[in-house]
Every structure is written in structure tokens, then in C-alpha cells.
Amino acid sequence: MNVKELPFSMKPVGWFQIGWSDEIANATIKPIKYFGEEMIAFRTEQGVLHVMEAHCHHLGAHLGYGGKVTGDQITCPYHGWQWNSEGKNTHIPYQENCVNKRLKTYHIKEQHGVIFLWHDPSGSAPRWGLPHMFDSFRDYLDMDESAFYPIYPHGTRLWPKEEVHPQITFENSVDSMHFRYVHNSPLNPELLEQDYRENGSVFRTLFGFRSVKHNEEITMTFDTRTSGVGCSFNVFKGSYNYRVLYCATPIDDASSDLFNTIWWPRKPGDNGDMPEDIQQRVDKEILTTVDEDLSVWRHQKYVHRPLLAKQDVKAFNALRKFQAGFYDLPPTD
Structure with missing residues (x-):
């Protein structure tokens, strides 16, 4: 099927599956790509799952390849910058102040062992449940x-x-x-x-x-x-x-x-x-x-x-x- 000839886009609004819960253990990161966007799914040491954009805002390193989870923070493998589960920069090893720009985070839901992600090109929060x-x-x-x-x-x-x-x-x-x-x-x-x-x-x-x-x-x-x-x-x-x-x-x-x-x-x-x-x-x-x-x-x-x-x-x-x-x-x- 040539999807490029279809009269509708590949970016509809709604809930979509991105994996299964047991694929991502505590304190691990999984690189994923959906809707043309590079993302990471990571689980904190406490077991809470989050999804955010994949590339560090410093020099663009991919956090899913070599990044490490500590608590609810992800450490960039390139220069050690840390980002929390809300996408906020919390630590730069070689300077006192952090940057204000945040990584994009996504709304997700874990339900009966399945991971769902909310996608909305307008950036709106979930409009309905599952x-x-x-x-x-x-x-x-x-x-x-x-x-x-x-x-x-x-x-x-x-x-x-x-x-x-x-x-x-x-x-x-x-x-x-x-x-x-x-x-x-x-x-x-x-x-x-x-x-x-x-x-x-x-x-x-x-x-x-x-x-x-x-x-x-x-x-x-x-x-x-x-x-x-x-x-x-x-x-x-x-x-x-x-x-x-x-x-x-x-x-x-x-x-x-x-x-x-x-x-x-x-x-x-x-x-x-x-x-x-x-x-x-x-x-x-x-x-x-x-x-x-x-x-x-x-x-x-x-x-x-x-x-x-x-x-x-x-x-x-x-x-x-x-x-x-x-x-x-x-x-x-």
C-alpha cells in the first residue's frame, strides 16, 4: 500500500500502543520512534514509566544510547547533563546554573500490561480516555x-x-x-x-x-x-x-x-x-x-x-x- 497516496495523514489524534510494560525494567531506557519523532521510554528506579523526546538540548546526543537512569533522572552520555522525568534540566556537572529549556514529555498510560501514548499534533492533553x-x-x-x-x-x-x-x-x-x-x-x-x-x-x-x-x-x-x-x-x-x-x-x-x-x-x-x-x-x-x-x-x-x-x-x-x-x-x- 502506498500510504502517501491516502487522503488522510499519518498523524491522527488519539491513543496508540508503543510497547508492553514488561519490556522496560526499572532504571532502563528504550529508544523508540513514532509519528516521525525520536523518543525515549524510561522507567525510574521506583518503577514509574515516562516518555520524552530523545535528544539532549545541549549538543543533541541521543539519551537512549548510553544514557543512564538514577532515581527519576536521566544522565546524558555525552557531557553528563541531567534531566528529570518532567523534562527539566536539573544538573550540569561543570557549572552551577541549569538551563531553562525543557525536553518535550508525552502523556502515557499503562493499562493491563500495555503501554499507550497520547498523540496530538496540536500539543493538547488527552481529550478522552481508553x-x-x-x-x-x-x-x-x-x-x-x-x-x-x-x-x-x-x-x-x-x-x-x-x-x-x-x-x-x-x-x-x-x-x-x-x-x-x-x-x-x-x-x-x-x-x-x-x-x-x-x-x-x-x-x-x-x-x-x-x-x-x-x-x-x-x-x-x-x-x-x-x-x-x-x-x-x-x-x-x-x-x-x-x-x-x-x-x-x-x-x-x-x-x-x-x-x-x-x-x-x-x-x-x-x-x-x-x-x-x-x-x-x-x-x-x-x-x-x-x-x-x-x-x-x-x-x-x-x-x-x-x-x-x-x-x-x-x-x-x-x-x-x-x-x-x-x-x-x-x-x-
Whole structure:
């Protein structure tokens, strides 16, 4: 896909995944790049995570390569200048006064082992919250996080630097028939519901899967809450009861990182990590679904006015209208 030909930018407003919590231990730094900006994610000695711009304002050294964390301070590897978690210069080893210019910091949220970053080109603080993989579905399937195996590392997968725009990937959230043809679903998929929630920041869809063996009864449902054009929180209920977080985060004007996270229910009495037989099943049956989607996304051409089947018109147009609201937003007060 040539993302440069798309009628929308790679810098939408919203929440986007930038990693998993267990990737960043206390007092460590991880260099990252998203939305064309070099950043660092670092965890203080006390375990608090922060994200800020990557280059020291002194002579531009990258703090993610050779920088050190002490308390909540980062020491530049080039000349020992120190910056705190608020981006403030707190120490210059060879002079008494510090500089007033701050490093840019970013709003982040750690939720159920996943790291989310708020992106807004206008610089505004978060305008809305995020769905929650457990709390947002309690009226539908009330299960706590403790009922699932830890997600990292066996329930996670990253597809780095794919030439795919996030918005294209989330159009699957209203596309019932792609389950049959892309993922070879043995059940008959059907879009049952779609609506807006939480002040217009979440688009919800509910799919039902009808079983030929059981007189076309719905034997499994798939409930999706899509946040903006960055994250999709999904719950399967019925034949299987697992949860999937799919996220797409722009790196630059041409590519995105794609993230998949699986919460698989524990076996009765098992309080350990995900056993090997389930690891193999998750890797083979669940994590590979994005590989199947990518076989289409990598070569897909964006169609501004698509020819749609009658059953798809209402939901597809509603989703595109919803997605259009996350670009070029004016600054908040």
C-alpha cells in the first residue's frame, strides 16, 4: 500500500500502543520512534514509566544510547547533563546554573500490561480516555485479569515497520465477510450491532458467528471497541472466551508498527505462566491472523467511494465518518 497516496495523514489524534510494560525494567531506557519523532521510554528506579523526546538540548546526543537512569533522572552520555522525568534540566556537572529549556514529555498510560501514548499534533492533553480490556466488558462478559495467563511474552507479537495506514486496518471491524475469506472461518459471520460510545471516541461492533452444525444458531460472539484509529479491544465469547488487543501506531509518513496481544483463560487451578501447549495454539491460531490480514493490506489500494454489498453500507459509512473525526483537530483550551 502506498500510504502517501491516502487522503488522510499519518498523524491522527488519539491513543496508540508503543510497547508492553514488561519490556522496560526499572532504571532502563528504550529508544523508540513514532509519528516521525525520536523518543525515549524510561522507567525510574521506583518503577514509574515516562516518555520524552530523545535528544539532549545541549549538543543533541541521543539519551537512549548510553544514557543512564538514577532515581527519576536521566544522565546524558555525552557531557553528563541531567534531566528529570518532567523534562527539566536539573544538573550540569561543570557549572552551577541549569538551563531553562525543557525536553518535550508525552502523556502515557499503562493499562493491563500495555503501554499507550497520547498523540496530538496540536500539543493538547488527552481529550478522552481508553476502553479497558476488562472493565469495559463487564456487562457482557465479567471476568477479571487474574483469570487469564500473563500476556508477556507468549501472548504478544509485533509486526514492525509495515507500510500500512492504521485506519485501513480498522475497517475490518465492520467487515463481517472477511472472516470467511481471509481467516477461513468455519462459522457464518454476521454483524449484529454497531454504535458510538464514550463521547464519540469509541466505535463498537458486535459480530455473531452462526454454526451450520447447530441449525445456524449463534455459538460465538465477537465484541469490539475501537478507540479512534489506534486501538481495538476485542472479546470472544462462546466456544472460546479469550481477549485480543490489536493496535496500529504510525512510525513516520510511510509505515506503522502493528501490535497483537492475547489474554487466554487459565486452566482450572493453574496459576503459572502460559503452558507450552497453549503457547503453540495461540501462536498458530490467533497471533497469525494479522499475517493473514497483511497479505491483503500490504497490496491494497484505498478506494474512496467503494462499491459495497447492501449489508455493509450502513456500518462501513458510519465507521469512515467516525474515523474522519481524528484528524486536524484544533487545540483545546
